[in-house]
Amino acid sequence: MGNESGQTFCTNAEWIGRAHCDKCHIRQLMLFSELPDTAFHNLLHPIDHFIYPPGSVLYEAGSHKAFIYSIRRGIVKLKHIAEDGSSRIVRLLGNGAAIGLELLDDAKSYHHTAIALTPVDLCKIPVSTIRQLESDHPKLCIHVGQQLQNQLNIADQWIIALSTGAARQRVAQLVLLLERFFSEDNGAFILINREDMAAMTGIAIETVSRMIAEFKRQKILYRFKDNYYMCNVAALQEICSNS
Amino acid sequence: MGNESGQTFCTNAEWIGRAHCDKCHIRQLMLFSELPDTAFHNLLHPIDHFIYPPGSVLYEAGSHKAFIYSIRRGIVKLKHIAEDGSSRIVRLLGNGAAIGLELLDDAKSYHHTAIALTPVDLCKIPVSTIRQLESDHPKLCIHVGQQLQNQLNIADQWIIALSTGAARQRVAQLVLLLERFFSEDNGAFILINREDMAAMTGIAIETVSRMIAEFKRQKILYRFKDNYYMCNVAALQEICSNS
DNA sequence: TCTAATTATTGATAATTCTCAATGACGCCA
DNA sequence: TGGCGTCATTGAGAATTATCAATAATTAGA
Numbered sequence: 019m020g021n022e023s024g025q026t027f028c029t030n031a032e033w034i035g036r037a038h039c040d041k042c043h044i045r046q047l048m049l050f051s052e053l054p055d056t057a058f059h060n061l062l063h064p065i066d067h068f069i070y071p072p073g074s075v076l077y078e079a080g081s082h083k084a085f086i087y088s089i090r091r092g093i094v095k096l097k098h099i100a101e102d103g104s105s106r107i108v109r110l111l112g113n114g115a116a117i118g119l120e121l122l123d124d125a126k127s128y129h130h131t132a133i134a135l136t137p138v139d140l141c142k143i144p145v146s147t148i149r150q151l152e153s154d155h156p157k158l159c160i161h162v163g164q165q166l167q168n169q170l171n172i173a174d175q176w177i178i179a180l181s182t183g184a185a186r187q188r189v190a191q192l193v194l195l196l197e198r199f200f201s202e203d204n205g206a207f208i209l210i211n212r213e214d215m216a217a218m219t220g221i222a223i224e225t226v227s228r229m230i231a232e233f234k235r236q237k238i239l240y241r242f243k244d245n246y247y248m249c250n251v252a253a254l255q256e257i258c259s260n261s
Numbered sequence: 262m263g264n265e266s267g268q269t270f271c272t273n274a275e276w277i278g279r280a281h282c283d284k285c286h287i288r289q290l291m292l293f294s295e296l297p298d299t300a301f302h303n304l305l306h307p308i309d310h311f312i313y314p315p316g317s318v319l320y321e322a323g324s325h326k327a328f329i330y331s332i333r334r335g336i337v338k339l340k341h342i343a344e345d346g347s348s349r350i351v352r353l354l355g356n357g358a359a360i361g362l363e364l365l366d367d368a369k370s371y372h373h374t375a376i377a378l379t380p381v382d383l384c385k386i387p388v389s390t391i392r393q394l395e396s397d398h399p400k401l402c403i404h405v406g407q408q409l410q411n412q413l414n415i416a417d418q419w420i421i422a423l424s425t426g427a428a429r430q431r432v433a434q435l436v437l438l439l440e441r442f443f444s445e446d447n448g449a450f451i452l453i454n455r456e457d458m459a460a461m462t463g464i465a466i467e468t469v470s471r472m473i474a475e476f477k478r479q480k481i482l483y484r485f486k487d488n489y490y491m492c493n494v495a496a497l498q499e500i501c502s503n504s
Numbered sequence: 505t506c507t508a509a510t511t512a513t514t515g516a517t518a519a520t521t522c523t524c525a526a527t528g529a530c531g532c533c534a
Numbered sequence: 535t536g537g538c539g540t541c542a543t544t545g546a547g548a549a550t551t552a553t554c555a556a557t558a559a560t561t562a563g564a
Contacts, residue, residue: 177341
């Protein structure tokens, strides 16, 4: 998993350059939407722009860094690792989401370990920069609130859909979630590996595998290309609603 | 559950009076901490103060009201009710928490059904009042953010502790949660009913009951007085960590 | 292209959990 | 105080899921 030295997780990131938020063409989707261009002219600490390959650890739970990450493109998993080594994925976050926001609050360190699931294109924003922007532009606070509300909605869905009911239903919900939130332009989505699925639903890898294999056999889930899949949404919804 | 007419859930609330936030002795614990007394002098819409008996429905998911509730004292459960009638409790919130915050964001209606678990003493704040205060006092936005971050932390714990692992571990985690967050001055906590425990952990009522009964037999959990119980924290933690 | 390593699938069995049913405990109220 | 209704507990069997083990499929390199 690349966490053997505690440092390796940075070496595989590709530095794209200093971020120029005032010229960012997707800013209206991001944390800094609605801030004027001028807001970024005198930043004390720069915002850097990176691309991380899949599997990269962006940060680890408990580590004391001071960066918020704004995801431009890609999927990041937030994982909790228990003392016994077992782990549970608490959220998947994609385009436009900001992670590490707990640092803006009470928290002195990250609450989760954040790992790139796909290639992830992101901006790394020092907490001090957020504070600077926030004091000049109180409106930023509203966007932080929106990010939090959004993540809270996702967390609630996680509890309701992925942590409730029989294994078959949970896995069906998971596939629906991938379809809904992470489909690409071609309408297909990456089918994450069984280990991650198990960590998302709280069931055993083998059980997840059985369900996915079953869906494939029933043609409810089928390969589009490479690791991209498509699914029969109605059929999966039907499975979910079978009490 | 008092939802037969869709209206009954209000009739049993006791109106305590207009809230006088400027004189509120627990304001520093609440959403409005740090706002100056003067902030409350010219409110367009008043803040009312109520006490609801246990079981009262504060609001229902999907309903279009426009109030945020700030809990002064008591415990509220946020519940999701599925189409098939099954329900899942997504959070318990207590003293100092604010609920219905989703109305400040995108949401046009509540995301959950909120039900008093104990007698609940709360202030009912019109959304318009929040907006008024927010425009005069941008700092309020920070407190809203803190509330959201706090609820996000709770949601994550819910996933990690109450929705992961075997039934015995989940129920042990649940008792630990009650002990940690809802113990009263006497050090004891109310043992919620099995139906709610089942809805919190996503397991069957009977299974929950078996676990609780087992803990009682083992004297890990014992009655203090009435429905107040105490527990052996170390023993429960031990149960949780048994892989 | 071939090999080794990883990941996914499948099988068999044990353990857990759900379901349905019955019994017990308790509080409420006439 | 006694009966009634609600909730908690317990039992038994069915269904589901976890676990351990083996095999297939896929991927990454050499």
